[in-house]
Amino acid sequence: MKKHNYSAGPSILPQEVFEKASKAILDFNDSGLSILEISHRSKDFVAVMDEARSLALELLGLQGKGYQALFLQGGASTAFLMAPYNLMKENGKAAYLDSGTWATAAIKEAKYFGETVIVGSSKEENYNHIPKGYEIPSDADYFHCTSNNTIFGTQMKEFPTTNVPVVCDMSSDIFSRDLDFSKFDLIYAGAQKNMGPAGTTLVVVKEEILEKNGRTIPSMLDYAKHIKAESMYNTPPVFSVYVSLLTLQWIKSKGGVAAVEKLNDAKADLLYAEIDRNPLFKGAAAVEDRSKMNVTFLLNNDEHTATFDALWKEAGISGLPGHRSVGGYRASIYNAMPIESVQVLVDVMKALETKI
Numbered sequence: 001m002k003k004h005n006y007s008a009g010p011s012i013l014p015q016e017v018f019e020k021a022s023k024a025i026l027d028f029n030d031s032g033l034s035i036l037e038i039s040h041r042s043k044d045f046v047a048v049m050d051e052a053r054s055l056a057l058e059l060l061g062l063q064g065k066g067y068q069a070l071f072l073q074g075g076a077s078t079a080f081l082m083a084p085y086n087l088m089k090e091n092g093k094a095a096y097l098d099s100g101t102w103a104t105a106a107i108k109e110a111k112y113f114g115e116t117v118i119v120g121s122s123k124e125e126n127y128n129h130i131p132k133g134y135e136i137p138s139d140a141d142y143f144h145c146t147s148n149n150t151i152f153g154t155q156m157k158e159f160p161t162t163n164v165p166v167v168c169d170m171s172s173d174i175f176s177r178d179l180d181f182s183k184f185d186l187i188y189a190g191a192q193k194n195m196g197p198a199g200t201t202l203v204v205v206k207e208e209i210l211e212k213n214g215r216t217i218p219s220m221l222d223y224a225k226h227i228k229a230e231s232m233y234n235t236p237p238v239f240s241v242y243v244s245l246l247t248l249q250w251i252k253s254k255g256g257v258a259a260v261e262k263l264n265d266a267k268a269d270l271l272y273a274e275i276d277r278n279p280l281f282k283g284a285a286a287v288e289d290r291s292k293m294n295v296t297f298l299l300n301n302d303e304h305t306a307t308f309d310a311l312w313k314e315a316g317i318s319g320l321p322g323h324r325s326v327g328g329y330r331a332s333i334y335n336a337m338p339i340e341s342v343q344v345l346v347d348v349m350k351a352l353e354t355k356i
């Protein structure tokens with residue numbers, strides 16, 4: 001039986017995407033060949049890459065606005081260093097918002113390239129909220145933030161207005177909500193949270209910010225080179241790109257990002273309502289910053305852990321334990337998670353009240 005998969009990443013994808021992807025492994029586009037054995041320069045695969053790149057821009061409302069989409073490798077962790085390499089001047093500086101573990105990892109990489117100013121941090125409170133009221137120095141080469149903190153279950157609801165380029169790690173909430181994406185100059189997202197399988201990273205970049213920092217950049221780390229090569233500078237991760245394309249097509253078929261956001265809102269409302277109602281549980285993140293993708297919560301009394309764990313396992317739920325730095329539970333309710341699965345979790349939380 002198919003489980004209710006709450007894994008934080010790699011994570012759930014639409015069932016129809018799994019089905020189409022498995023067909024393409026055996027016979028891609030009725031070609032008599034597997035997608036895994038054809039040239040990435042073949043007409044069939046070039047069409048996949050082209051459609052994935054243009055559909056990503058279309059879904060973000062960025063087509064014809066000077067942006068390019070790339071499907072690269074190395075995960076979001078490589079984007080942590082590509083951002084400063086491509087945008088920070090020699091002896092320049094960058095501004096970072098320290099909102100969690102991944103933000104901290106991005107800051108660590110930026111330090112290899114120059115001065116890194118941490119404009120706000122919630123580290124002292126174990127990142128249970130998004131830092132606010134910070135100021136971005138107007139002479140920074142860029143400002144970097146993390147839209148959704150996968151581990152702590154917090155999400156930025158507002159983004160600063162600033163004269164410096166805005167870089168955002170959207171790994172765990174890309175395509176989950178409608179924002180004015182033209183406020184961002186560089187967006188990156190590891191596919192394996194909300195877009196596809198592990199192995200590719202979506203990069204959306206405003207072309208005009210590139211090739212301005214005066215650095216000599218090694219080819220594989222140079223966004224401009226990847227753009228010139230149409231995201232085929234070297235062999236791309238063909239299967240990850242293909243499965244990401246299938247997911248993007250699925251989002252479009254649902255009515256696009258705004259339509260998917262409505263479903264995500266309903267799922268998050270359902271689960272947070274139960275966390276707030278049920279006296280046995282409490283939310284881990286500040287209410288105003290609660291993530292609609294990663295819902296972190298705790299039992300008020302650790303003595304109920306074994307009973308609760310047995311109940312959700314029995315109900316066919318998988319991947320619910322929280323990250324070790326928060327403890328408790330984390331329900332990752334990405335785009336592909338049906339509301340019916342969220343209802344199963346809510347029912348289990350209610351059932352716990354009758355079992356103790």
Ligand SMILES: *Cc1c(COP(=O)(O)O)cnc(C)c1O
Nearest residue numbers: 075076077102150169171172190
């Ligand atoms: C998972 C995650 C990362 C790390 O992604 P990799 O692809 O494993 O490098 C970075 N940022 C955020 C917000 C994440 O959720």
